[in-house]
Amino acid sequence: MSEQIINSPCGVKGTIGFYPGCSLKGSSSEYAQSVLAVAKAFDIELQEIQDWNCCGSTAAHNLNKELALSLSARILALSEKQGLTEVVVPCAACYNRLTVTQHELNNDAALKQRVCDIIDMPIKGNLQILNVMQMIDKYVADRLEEKVTTPFGHKVACYYGCLLVRPHNILQFDRLEDPQSMDILMKRSGAEPIEWGFKTECCGAGFSVSRTDVVAKLSGNIVKDAADRGAEAIIVACPMCQSNLDMRRPQINEYLKQKIDIPVIYITQAIGLAVGLSPKEVGLQKHFVPAQFA
Amino acid sequence: MINNQKSIHELQLHTGVNVNRCYQCGKCTAGCQLADEMDFPPSMVMHMLQTKDEELLQQLLNSKTIWLCISCQNCIERCPMSIDIPHIMDYLREKSAGEHKINRQSRDIVAFHRAFLDSIKYTGRLYEIGLVAGYKARTFHLTQDVVLAPKMYAKGKLPLVPEMIKGTRNIKGIFRKTAP
Numbered sequence: 001m002s003e004q005i006i007n008s009p010c011g012v013k014g015t016i017g018f019y020p021g022c023s024l025k026g027s028s029s030e031y032a033q034s035v036l037a038v039a040k041a042f043d044i045e046l047q048e049i050q051d052w053n054c055c056g057s058t059a060a061h062n063l064n065k066e067l068a069l070s071l072s073a074r075i076l077a078l079s080e081k082q083g084l085t086e087v088v089v090p091c092a093a094c095y096n097r098l099t100v101t102q103h104e105l106n107n108d109a110a111l112k113q114r115v116c117d118i119i120d121m122p123i124k125g126n127l128q129i130l131n132v133m134q135m136i137d138k139y140v141a142d143r144l145e146e147k148v149t150t151p152f153g154h155k156v157a158c159y160y161g162c163l164l165v166r167p168h169n170i171l172q173f174d175r176l177e178d179p180q181s182m183d184i185l186m187k188r189s190g191a192e193p194i195e196w197g198f199k200t201e202c203c204g205a206g207f208s209v210s211r212t213d214v215v216a217k218l219s220g221n222i223v224k225d226a227a228d229r230g231a232e233a234i235i236v237a238c239p240m241c242q243s244n245l246d247m248r249r250p251q252i253n254e255y256l257k258q259k260i261d262i263p264v265i266y267i268t269q270a271i272g273l274a275v276g277l278s279p280k281e282v283g284l285q286k287h288f289v290p291a292q293f294a
Numbered sequence: 295m296i297n298n299q300k301s302i303h304e305l306q307l308h309t310g311v312n313v314n315r316c317y318q319c320g321k322c323t324a325g326c327q328l329a330d331e332m333d334f335p336p337s338m339v340m341h342m343l344q345t346k347d348e349e350l351l352q353q354l355l356n357s358k359t360i361w362l363c364i365s366c367q368n369c370i371e372r373c374p375m376s377i378d379i380p381h382i383m384d385y386l387r388e389k390s391a392g393e394h395k396i397n398r399q400s401r402d403i404v405a406f407h408r409a410f411l412d413s414i415k416y417t418g419r420l421y422e423i424g425l426v427a428g429y430k431a432r433t434f435h436l437t438q439d440v441v442l443a444p445k446m447y448a449k450g451k452l453p454l455v456p457e458m459i460k461g462t463r464n465i466k467g468i469f470r471k472t473a474p
Binding site for chain 1: 370452
């Protein structure tokens with residue numbers, strides 16, 4: 001396995017946009033906090049997209065395809081208008097929706113025209129959309145190991161979920177069944193990633209409120225496998241994965257009929273700790289399942 | 295059986311998927327994490343569409359399956375023919391909602407989606423308190439998660455005031471122009 005992250009986009013360093021998305025402004029504020037703290041530690045300047053809106057998430061594409069495309073398209077158009085050539089999107093669901101939308105519009109000129117009319121803005125469609133692993137790989141790369149002052153010396157289960165890697169023909173990120181990008185970055189941060197079976201299984205995502213029983217089951221299987229194989233933390237890069245595995249832990253434990261207290265932290269929190277940021281600076285105190293790493 | 299070539303043609307026109315390419319290997323169902331909750335697992339959905347039987351199409355529009363599909367995209371990735379089943383699910387959901395054929399037991403799921411979209415419509419961004427309030431108003435699950443919200447607030451995860459964007463008129467225009 002090459003140490004270079006698979007299919008990581010490369011390009012000229014320009015102004016880097018930042019699309020936080022709704023979760024990072026609310027229930028997953030510690031993700032935003034840790035992304036910005038890590039970016040700052042590596043002198044990456046992120047510029048928030050002005051007046052951004054929600055990407056529409058699962059709700060929009062489940063009920064109205066044109067609405068889903070248009071909501072995401074407005075974000076692409078605003079980024080272009082702001083002169084950005086690339087945008088960092090830490091939320092896996094937003095990353096997925098924005099990338100898929102740009103792909104669909106670029107492959108159907110009539111659809112693109114219709115959507116531009118709906119949002120009342122033009123779209124060129126050549127934005128580089130990066131998830132957090134791609135951002136770190138592109139702008140931090142080898143500097144990560146140099147910067148590590150307190151290696152994250154724990155066994156970790158890197159959990160990618162669905163939306164970071166699928167659909168592969170559009171996202172072109174990492175490999176499908178056994179992705180490596182997060183494992184590589186965690187290794188560089190001093191952790192020991194474990195082999196396990198639930199890297200890309202779904203956590204139940206948007207059913208957190210409407211079908212909590214389904215989330216308890218799906219997330220329960222993930223948490224149990226990670227714990228059984230000796231992981232001391234589950235590493236994630238998606239606010240839905242994090243909140244389901246963390247905030248729904250009481251329901252998960254009830255489903256599993258056992259108490260599992262393995263913490264679930266964002267990759268940017270783990271890297272932040274490794275490069276010497278304090279637990280508070282990366283928002284570790286905001287999790288429901290206590291995350292303390294001595 | 296009422297043969298409905300037209301519906302299947304329409305499906306292909308909207309999704310670009312030719313349902314006849316499926317040869318029923320069953321890998322989609324094997325990998326689907328929600329299959330055991332569904333009334334018709336994904337491979338059966340494909341077969342029902344292949345029959346072009348109007349009655350079976352109506353059963354799908356009224357099924358739990360289409361709302362339980364969580365769009366995790368596992369089926370398309372494992373399909374040896376790369377058939378875009380998630381796209382078919384999106385199409386069937388939109389059609390089901392448009393024709394008022396939503397499965398009774400799936401109403402909570404749809405209520406959540408609608409409360410979600412309502413929140414975006416008025417503020418441009420998701421307002422989590424508004425989302426949950428809207429969901430509870432639609433479903434009458436008034437006491438669900440009442441212990442969670444104060445804990446979230448205490449941890450700084452639940453802003454009390456919605457973030458309004460400047461382009462709310464633009465957003466409302468998007469909702470108006472894409473209204474079914």
